[in-house]
Amino acid sequence: MRTDSSVVLAMLRIAYRADAKATTTVLVLAFINAVAVAATGLSVRNLSNAAGLGAERRILLAAAIGALAYALIASAQRVQHNLQVDLTERVDLVLCQRLNAMTAGAPTLEHLERTDFLDRLSQIRSSTETLAGACWGAISGASSLLSLGLSAWLLAGVHPVLCALVLLAVPPLYFSRRASALLARARDESAEGERRERRLHRLCTSPGAAKELRISGSDQDVDRRASDYWDGVTVRLVRAMRAASLWQIAGWAGFAVGYLAALAFVADEVSQGRGTPGDLLMVASLSAYLRTQLSTTVTGLSQLAEGRHTIRHLRWLQAHTRQQAHRGTTPAPERLTDGIRLSGVTFTYPGTDQPVLRNVDLHLPAGSTVAVVGINGAGKTTLVKLLTGMYEPAQGDVLVDGVPLREMRLEDWRARTTAAFQDFFTLEGRVLHTVGVGDVPRVDDAAAVGAAVEAAQAGEVVERLPHGLDAMLGRTFGGPELSHGQWQKLALSRALMRTGPLLAVLDEPTAALDPQVEHELYAQFTGPGRPANSSVGGITLLVSHRFSTVRTADLIVVLDRGRVAELGTHDELSRGQGRYAELYAAQSMAYAP
Numbered sequence: 217m218r219t220d221s222s223v224v225l226a227m228l229r230i231a232y233r234a235d236a237k238a239t240t241t242v243l244v245l246a247f248i249n250a251v252a253v254a255a256t257g258l259s260v261r262n263l264s265n266a267a268g269l270g271a272e273r274r275i276l277l278a279a280a281i282g283a284l285a286y287a288l289i290a291s292a293q294r295v296q297h298n299l300q301v302d303l304t305e306r307v308d309l310v311l312c313q314r315l316n317a318m319t320a321g322a323p324t325l326e327h328l329e330r331t332d333f334l335d336r337l338s339q340i341r342s343s344t345e346t347l348a349g350a351c352w353g354a355i356s357g358a359s360s361l362l363s364l365g366l367s368a369w370l371l372a373g374v375h376p377v378l379c380a381l382v383l384l385a386v387p388p389l390y391f392s393r394r395a396s397a398l399l400a401r402a403r404d405e406s407a408e409g410e411r412r413e414r415r416l417h418r419l420c421t422s423p424g425a426a427k428e429l430r431i432s433g434s435d436q437d438v439d440r441r442a443s444d445y446w447d448g449v450t451v452r453l454v455r456a457m458r459a460a461s462l463w464q465i466a467g468w469a470g471f472a473v474g475y476l477a478a479l480a481f482v483a484d485e486v487s488q489g490r491g492t493p494g495d496l497l498m499v500a501s502l503s504a505y506l507r508t509q510l511s512t513t514v515t516g517l518s519q520l521a522e523g524r525h526t527i528r529h530l531r532w533l534q535a536h537t538r539q540q541a542h543r544g545t546t547p548a549p550e551r552l553t554d555g556i557r558l559s560g561v562t563f564t565y566p567g568t569d570q571p572v573l574r575n576v577d578l579h580l581p582a583g584s585t586v587a588v589v590g591i592n593g594a595g596k597t598t599l600v601k602l603l604t605g606m607y608e609p610a611q612g613d614v615l616v617d618g619v620p621l622r623e624m625r626l627e628d629w630r631a632r633t634t635a636a637f638q639d640f641f642t643l644e645g646r647v648l649h650t651v652g653v654g655d656v657p658r659v660d661d662a663a664a665v666g667a668a669v670e671a672a673q674a675g676e677v678v679e680r681l682p683h684g685l686d687a688m689l690g691r692t693f694g695g696p697e698l699s700h701g702q703w704q705k706l707a708l709s710r711a712l713m714r715t716g717p718l719l720a721v722l723d724e725p726t727a728a729l730d731p732q733v734e735h736e737l738y739a740q741f742t743g744p745g746r747p748a749n750s751s752v753g754g755i756t757l758l759v760s761h762r763f764s765t766v767r768t769a770d771l772i773v774v775l776d777r778g779r780v781a782e783l784g785t786h787d788e789l790s791r792g793q794g795r796y797a798e799l800y801a802a803q804s805m806a807y808a809p
């Protein structure tokens with residue numbers, strides 16, 4: 217009950233802020249509607265009784281009240297409906313904005329990789345409109361209950377037993393509640409299947425994946441698997457809907473029996489001379505309205521139940537993101553003197569039980585270029601995620617000049633870092649913007665963007681475009697589509713936009729580039745043209761599988777199954793008998809004549 221009222225109040229508050237006049241009008245109209253229904257019943261009775269007596273003035277008065285009540289019901293309902301539709305859209309927009317702010321504003325990545333978070337998010341996304349409309353459902357329900365009360369009072373005037381007609385509301389209301397609970401449970405249980413179905417069907421329709429799927433002939437297989445999930449979801453939902461309909465039919469059947477019994481009872485009373493034909497007409501008229509009112513109440517309550525269900529998910533998301541909030545307050549340093557240290561860092565991804573990094577102790581000296589190497593799944597990217605504050609270690613600390621990252625203002629630290637990843641994103645639109653967002657304050661600074669493009673050896677990509685930095689990119693924006701490698705060059709340019717970062721991460725940012733460009737870029741990243749300026753003690757961290765490209769780094773870290781297996785310069789490590797020497801020899805052999 218408390219949840220119901222809090223849903224209604226929360227939605228009303230948003231609607232009132234969006235349009236105070238419209239919200240107040242809806243509330244007033246709902247009240248008018250409730251009173252007008254009782255007035256029609258009263259008018260029918262008086263009209264019939266006065267006609268029997270031939271009292272002209274009473275007939276006129278009753279007819280005038282009836283006409284006014286009918287007119288009010290018809291017009292108030294229409295206006296109320298139109299206002300509600302408009303307000304629902306506006307509340308829906310506010311809810312979507314809040315949802316986006318909540319998911320995009322969370323400082324870490326954890327929530328985006330948790331399936332329970334994503335399932336709830338997708339359920340809310342598909343129900344924001346219902347949630348936004350839940351308060352109108354409740355208001356219509358309240359208005360109907362008021363008119364129900366007034367009708368009961370009028371019916372009691374005919375015969376006290378007729379008060380019991382109000383009890384006819386109980387079966388439809390009770391059974392509709394059960395039906396709503398059934399549907400909500402089925403939707404929750406279908407969330408996982410829906411997520412998998414969407415993922416697989418998206419795969420079938422994305423051009424990137426479609427190439428491989430067509431060649432291997434597995435498109436039909438993936439489509440069939442997606443369809444199996446779809447069928448599973450549909451069967452479950454249809455079954456729940458059928459059961460819910462049966463509950464609702466049972467409720468209305470109870471109402472119909474009671475309605476007929478009431479009419480028969482009053483007809484009998486009239487035939488025995490204990491009532492007037494007007495009484496019979498009023499009972500028939502009020503009972504018909506009663507059914508409409510009840511139907512509105514049932515729909516309103518179902519909407520409210522769905523809204524309650526959605527808001528529970530919403531509150532869960534809010535609590536989760538609040539819990540994730542980064543509480544660090546220490547400003548990031550202007551320059552590094554000691555560097556970054558990992559002290560006893562252990563990390564396990566949420567929802568898994570195997571640590572990916574285990575008890576890592578590591579010092580990345582200020583002003584150095586550090587290369588991280590290791591086989592697939594060794595934990596290189598995970599290390600990068602911890603250094604950039606995307607996750608917090610379960611144990612141990614990441615210390616920036618002695619200050620734990622969890623105590624530092626994360627937005628400060630992020631403003632002093634830059635990164636390019638192997639799985640970069642393609643931001644379609646103007647080239648200037650695609651690259652410039654790497655340093656938002658200078659997003660429109662053509663000179664800065666031009667310099668970053670040159671540093672990433674992407675000048676040739678831009679020169680070929682019809683309007684250079686002003687050209688539009690991507691089919692969505694009516695521009696040309698670039699090759700994967702060309703997009704990667706622009707992504708690298710984006711990462712080189714920030715000047716003087718304290719940490720510059722290059723996590724396999726050249727995987728799609730030709731070997732010559734890759735070699736030149738790595739020579740630049742480990743030489744004087746490194747992205748992190750050594751005058752502020754900036755650290756350049758390179759992640760690579762190609763040992764030949766990282767040999768000039770000041771320090772090489774070899775990760776193996778989440779542990780630091782070796783540490784040193786290329787000369788030191790290649791002279792030894794360890795993993796680095798072994799992998800380096802294997803790669804060199806592959807290139808030997």
Ligand SMILES: Nc1ncnc2c1ncn2[C@@H]1O[C@H](COP(=O)(O)OP(=O)(O)OP(=O)(O)O)[C@@H](O)[C@H]1O
Pocket residue numbers: 329565566568572590591592593594595596597598599
């Ligand atoms: N979001 C995630 N949730 C759960 N486990 C993950 C997640 N991301 C990575 N892992 C696991 O963590 C381990 C290390 O992954 P990571 O991406 O850090 O390796 P890597 O050394 O960068 O590999 P690669 O060279 O293939 O890029 C892998 O075993 C992987 O399965």
